[in-house]
Amino acid sequence: MEKGSQGLEQQFLGSLEIAGFNDMQRAFIEATEENPNIMLLAPTGSGKTLAFLFPIFKNLDPTSRSIQALIIVPSRELAIQIEQVFKSLKTGFRVSICYGGHAMKLEKNSLAEFPELVIGTPGRLSDHVNQGSLDTSAIQTVVLDEFDKSLQMGFHDQLRDIFRKLIAVQRHYLTSATKMGRLPDFIPFDNPPVVDFLFQDKDSKLELKLVPTSSKEKVQGLMRLISHFQGEACIVFCNHREAVDRISLLLGDHHYEHAVLHGGMEQLDREKNLIKFRSGVVSLLIATDLASRGLDIPEIRHIVHYQLPPKQDAFTHRNGRTARMHASGQSYLVLANDEAFPEYLDEKSIEEVSLEETVASKPSEFSLLYLSAGKKDKISKGDIAGFLIKNGQAATEDIGLITLMDFASYVAVKRSIAQSLVKKLNGEKLKKAKVKVAEAN
Numbered sequence: 001m002e003k004g005s006q007g008l009e010q011q012f013l014g015s016l017e018i019a020g021f022n023d024m025q026r027a028f029i030e031a032t033e034e035n036p037n038i039m040l041l042a043p044t045g046s047g048k049t050l051a052f053l054f055p056i057f058k059n060l061d062p063t064s065r066s067i068q069a070l071i072i073v074p075s076r077e078l079a080i081q082i083e084q085v086f087k088s089l090k091t092g093f094r095v096s097i098c099y100g101g102h103a104m105k106l107e108k109n110s111l112a113e114f115p116e117l118v119i120g121t122p123g124r125l126s127d128h129v130n131q132g133s134l135d136t137s138a139i140q141t142v143v144l145d146e147f148d149k150s151l152q153m154g155f156h157d158q159l160r161d162i163f164r165k166l167i168a169v170q171r172h173y174l175t176s177a178t179k180m181g182r183l184p185d186f187i188p189f190d191n192p193p194v195v196d197f198l199f200q201d202k203d204s205k206l207e208l209k210l211v212p213t214s215s216k217e218k219v220q221g222l223m224r225l226i227s228h229f230q231g232e233a234c235i236v237f238c239n240h241r242e243a244v245d246r247i248s249l250l251l252g253d254h255h256y257e258h259a260v261l262h263g264g265m266e267q268l269d270r271e272k273n274l275i276k277f278r279s280g281v282v283s284l285l286i287a288t289d290l291a292s293r294g295l296d297i298p299e300i301r302h303i304v305h306y307q308l309p310p311k312q313d314a315f316t317h318r319n320g321r322t323a324r325m326h327a328s329g330q331s332y333l334v335l336a337n338d339e340a341f342p343e344y345l346d347e348k349s350i351e352e353v354s355l356e357e358t359v360a361s362k363p364s365e366f367s368l369l370y371l372s373a374g375k376k377d378k379i380s381k382g383d384i385a386g387f388l389i390k391n392g393q394a395a396t397e398d399i400g401l402i403t404l405m406d407f408a409s410y411v412a413v414k415r416s417i418a419q420s421l422v423k424k425l426n427g428e429k430l431k432k433a434k435v436k437v438a439e440a441n
Contacts, residue, residue, distance in 0.1 A: 012054055015089045024197040025051040032173065035193045040175045042197040044293050044320040049085055052143050052173045059141055059171070060093050060116050066138035067111070071119040072162065074150040075290065076101060076267060077274065079119045082145070086117060093117060098124045098134075101267040108133045122155035122162065129165050136165040141173070146293055148176040151184070160186040177293060177320065178313055206319055207330045208345075210352045215336040219250050222306055222334055224355045226256070226284060231362040233277075234302040235285045237292070237318050243307060244286050251286070256361060258284035261291050272410070272440060279401035279412035281368045292317040303331040312344035366400050367418035371409040372436040379430065384409055387430050392421045410440060 013020060021029065028040050028051040042048050056069045073079050076099035083097045096110040098120030104127075111118065111133050118125075118134065128134035144150065150159065163186040172189065179198070183190055213221035226234055238244045241262035248260045259273035259282045277285045278297060285291060289309065300321045309315050319331045333350065341347045373379045381402040388394040388411065400412030413421060418439055425437040 008058060009054070012057060012089060012091075015091075016050070021050065021054075022047055024048075024195070025054075027197070028052070028195045029054055031193060031195050032171070036170055037172045037189050037192040038174070039180070039192045039194045040173065040197075041179060041194060042175070042177065044177050044317060046197060048145065048175045049082055052145070052175065053082075053086060053089070055171075055173070056117065056141055056143070057089065057091055057093070060091075062092070064116075064138065065114050067114055067116065067118055067135055068138055069117045069141040069143070070125075070136075070139050070162075070166075071117070071143040071145060072122055072125060072150065072159070073119065073145045074121065074153055074155065075146075076121055077270065077290070078146065079121060080271070082119050086119075095119065098128060100124050111135070122150055122158035126158035126161040129162050134165075136162075136167070138168055139166055140168055141171040142166060142169055143173045143175070145175050146177065147174045148178050148180055149293060156184060156186075159184070163187070177317060208350045209330060209332050210347075210350045211332050211334045211355070212352060213334060213336055215338055218306075218334060218336050219247065221355070222247070222304065223251065223254060223256065224358045225304065225332060225334065226302075227358045227361050228355060229283070229302050230359070231283050231364065232301040233280075233283050234304060235287055235291055235297075235300055235318075235321055236304040236306050237309075238286065238288060239307040239309060241288055244288060247306065248286050251284075256284065257282045257364060258286055261285060261287040263288065263290055271405070275401075275403045275410050276368055276440075279366065279368065279403070279410075281364055281366045281412055283364060289314055289318065292321065297321065301329055303329065305331070305333050308333060308335070308339075308342050310342075312342075315342070315344065363415075365415055366412040367415045368440040369411045369413055369418060369421060370436075370438050370440040371411065371430070372407075373430055373433065374405045374407045374409050376406045377431075377433065379404065379409065383431060384411060387425065387428075388413070388421065391428050392417075392424045394421060 024042050025047055028038065031038050032055040040048060040051060060068055071082060073082065079097050079099050083095055086095050094115035095117040096107065096115040098107045098118065100121060100123055111128065125134065129136065211221055211225055238247065241264045244260050244262045248258065251258055259276045261270060261273055276282045292314065303319055303321055305318065371384065381404060384402050385399055388399055389396065394413065394417060398414040398417055403410045422437050422439060427434055
């Protein structure tokens with residue numbers, strides 16, 4: 001089949017069960033056919049991953065036993081997310097993933113098998129380049145996803161290390177959620193053609209609201225606010241991980257179900273908390289700006305700035321989690337009377353809301369089950385659904401989101417039957433192996 005043909009596109013889209021590319025994806029893909037180096041500007045959640053995965057897929061050579069494409073991302077969560085999307089395409093091409101907190105030995109063994117695609121964070125990829133475990137000699141396509149964030153996070157030197165070893169590259173795709181100035185000098189070109197879809201933000205139906213409070217009553221003011229959301233998805237943003245942990249403890253003391261996310265957590269805990277939030281087991285996520293970009297999180301109804309970021313870009317990226325693609329959403333500023341109003345906002349244009357009472361919180365109807373089998377055990381989502389229905393007597397409507405990991409799986413199930421399912425299924429055989437089943441903490 002000829003590269004770039006209609007059949008190749010249908011194969012790609014068919015694996016995802018979607019009818020076609022959106023306008024941004026189509027514009028970017030068409031631009032890559034004319035230009036080897038492209039900058040894509042698009043808001044968070046607009047589908048940048050599929051936009052650059054298709055030209056990568058189209059240009060991979062199945063006869064070449066070599067690493068042919070490299071995707072560099074600023075966070076491990078984004079690396080994992082892109083890997084999952086690529087695997088779901090069922091292209092037949094192999095992918096390896098590299099990031100801090102992942103076993104270096106496993107990564108080296110995987111890279112030694114010459115996967116066609118490698119995805120990783122700058123620090124870990126730099127380690128592999130410097131140790132000689134990442135063969136860059138045949139890489140022809142490099143994607144710098146969320147490039148502006150990688151630079152903001154201080155990965156300049158690590159990126160330079162990687163680019164020094166790239167000798168055969170023919171294509172560069174850069175993505176960003178903000179407009180960028182002059183590119184760093186390690187990038188082998190300047191002023192690339194730009195596919196700009198940031199104008200979509202202008203169509204946003206985001207409502208900004210101010211929740212005034214005193215310093216002493218700030219956490220109580222937060223709890224009053226989120227109690228009124230009644231189970232609608234919400235992210236509460238803080239500037240520092242210490243604030244996330246402190247607020248989490250206070251919310252736990254008052255029986256607010258929630259998950260937390262920040263860079264100081266173990267990777268497994270980060271992944272599990274994101275699974276809880278994605279699947280609706282909890283509707284409240286307390287997070288640093290780690291949750292503001294790149295992560296596969298569904299549309300959020302409410303964004304709360306418990307601590308306002310110092311720069312407008314960070315404020316914009318946080319708000320980008322809601323009111324996306326012409327949907328509506330609310331963004332709340334919880335501001336104590338001794339805190340300065342940020343210069344990048346017009347105080348007079350923001351509606352003030354007053355909440356006098358806390359309403360009873362609405363508990364989630366779902367719990368999360370853990371199963372001790374995953375993708376590496378040749379387990380599919382269909383296998384797990386069948387296991388719950390046949391062995392656990394669960395109804396189809398009792399089962400929510402199923403998430404497969406390498407050696408474990410997580411399933412959202414109706415809370416009313418969760419304990420019953422654990423009793424029926426723990427120690428039972430899933431396919432040919434006994435599995436442990438438990439409620440995930």
